[in-house]
Amino acid sequence: MNATVITFTVIAVLFLYAVVFEINEHHHAYASGKPDTKDGLLRSIRKLEDCIRYEDRLVKWRRVLISACIITAMMFGLVHRRVPTAKELLLYVFLIFLVLTLNRANQISRSSLTAIRYHQQNLANVKKELASSRSFFFPLSFGICRK
Numbered sequence: 001m002n003a004t005v006i007t008f009t010v011i012a013v014l015f016l017y018a019v020v021f022e023i024n025e026h027h028h029a030y031a032s033g034k035p036d037t038k039d040g041l042l043r044s045i046r047k048l049e050d051c052i053r054y055e056d057r058l059v060k061w062r063r064v065l066i067s068a069c070i071i072t073a074m075m076f077g078l079v080h081r082r083v084p085t086a087k088e089l090l091l092y093v094f095l096i097f098l099v100l101t102l103n104r105a106n107q108i109s110r111s112s113l114t115a116i117r118y119h120q121q122n123l124a125n126v127k128k129e130l131a132s133s134r135s136f137f138f139p140l141s142f143g144i145c146r147k
Contacts, residue, residue, distance in 0.1 A: 004085060004086040004089075007086035007089055007090060008086075011069065011090075011093060014065060015065065015066065015069045018061075018062035018066050021059070021062060022059075022062050022063060022066065025059065030051060030054065032047065032051075033048070033050045033051035033054075035047065045123065045127065048119075048123060049120075049123065052116055052119040052123070053116065055113075055116060056116065061101070064100045064101050064104060065093075065097060067096075067100055068093050068097040068100060069093060071096050072084070072089065072093050075092065076088075076092075
C-alpha cells in the first residue's frame with residue numbers, strides 16, 4: 001500500500017509540475033517575437049529568428065508527461081474501471097510516455113526541423129540581399145562578412 005501511495009504522489013507531483021510550468025511558459029512562448037510598429041529591421045529580423053527557433057527551445061517532455069498521465073487515468077477509469085497498482089501505474093505511464101516521445105521525435109525530425117532549416121536559410125538569404133544592397137546600410141552585428 002505504501003508503494004502505491006508513494007508512486008501516485010510522485011507521479012501527481014510531476015504531473016502538477018509539468019502542468020504549471022507548461023501554462024506559465026506557453027503563455028510567454030512567443031512574447032519575444034510579438035511585432036511592434038516601432039521595431040526596426042534589425043529587431044524584426046531578430047524576432048523572426050526567435051520565433052523560428054521556438055521548436056528547438058520547447059520543453060517537450062512536460063507535454064508528453066501530461067498526455068501520458070491523462071491517457072493512463074482514462075484507460076484505468078474507462079477501460080479497466082479500477083485503481084491501478086503502483087507497478088501498473090509506472091508501467092503504463094512509462095510505456096505511453098515512451099511511445100509519445102518517439103512519435104514526437106519522429107514528427108519533429110520529419111517536418112519541423114526541415115521547416116526550421118528552410119526558415120533559417122531564407123532569413124540568411126534576406127540578410128545577404130540586404131547587406132549587398134547599395135541603397136541600404138546593413139549592420140554588421142549579424143555577422144555577415146562582406147566580400
